[in-house]
Amino acid sequence: MKTFEPSFFDTQNFISEKKEFNYLPAESHNTCHVAFNVTDNFIMMAGVACVSVLENNKDMSFVFHIFTDGYSKDSQEKINELAKQWQCTCILYQLNMTPFEDFHIKVARFSRITYARIYMPKVLKGLTRRFLYMDADTACMTSLKELFALDLGGAPMAAISEDPHSVEYRSAHLKLKSGKYFNDGVMLIDVEEWERQHITEQAFSYQCEPKQRFLGQSQDVLNLVFDGQNCFFPSYFVALGGGEQDKEESLIVHWTGRDKPWNMVLYEADRKWRVYNALSPWDTITNILPIKKPENYHDFRLWGQYQQRHGNTWGHIVGLFWYSWLRMRYKLKI
Secondary structure, eight states, X not given: OOOOXXXXXXXXXXXXXXXXXXXXXXXXXXXXXXXXXXXGGGHHHHHHHHHHHHHHOTTSEEEEEEEESOOOHHHHHHHHXXXXXXXXXXXXXXXOOGGGTTSOOSSTTOOGGGGHHHHHHHHHTTTOSEEEEEOXXXXXXXXXXXXXXXXXXXXXXXXXXXXXXXXXXXXXXXTOSSOXXXXXXXXXXXXXXXXXXXXXXXXXXXXXXXXXXXXXXXXHHHHHHHTTOSEXXXXXXXXXXXXXXXXXXXXXXXXXXSOOTTTOOOSHHHHHHHHHHHHSSSOOOOOSXXXXXXXXXXXXXXHHHHHHHTTOHHHHHHHHHHHHHHHHHHHHTO
């Protein structure tokens, strides 16, 4: 296990730049804090998630904390526009990624920015008692008052359990004594308790461990730290699997896996995401079918299967055709 001097976790070692766009009215009340960690390519998705929160919680005030490894001028301007339009506060944090470099990466296309969620409480501890962390591929579907008021029972964090198959497989791989396993894409964090139990320090101790020990990234590390001692959300708080699993009662939909609402629209939750996208400062995505690029071949398989389940035989055939053609092009790199 890797060890650190206490000064290693000082914020000046982690935050290289901070820009605040504050349009929150002076008389604001019921202010809640929401945080994201994203690369520049996903700032737009995080912005749409912010709009979904704002649209469904107009009786509350919000501060959004966006942690990134870098951002473009356009992203900065759009974030400022969002804050101004919605009368909220948005804070951009550019992280020094050097302290994260010894965390493992399971898939080359992934970024170590995912580990920023482990460090966030140290930045926010002077600003709020608790905050909601959300992945960029999420959307709020209704009021979050019940979620923010959740009794954590003394735990530093609450999250949703993964599906039973994933829990069994992943907890066994990590050798978790509890047999429990949560998804870290949506977490309600009690900052004081997180700090008291030194969760960040415990998580960083898993740096330099062989990547074969893990199936995921930050999620596996946090499950090793908590081993079931976190609070678990009621099942309707978060729908994993995106629109397919949402029964239109979820507080938050999380598009885990490859099926994303900016790629295609299959379910009501996908349609709602497009509504929030249209309300945001970013360009409105209008494609209903996946874009015909080789790397999107798997989306056409999902689209075809959806058409088959809904009795559209021709749509199923079209989906299979594009799946096969684009997959061949992808494998042949043409």
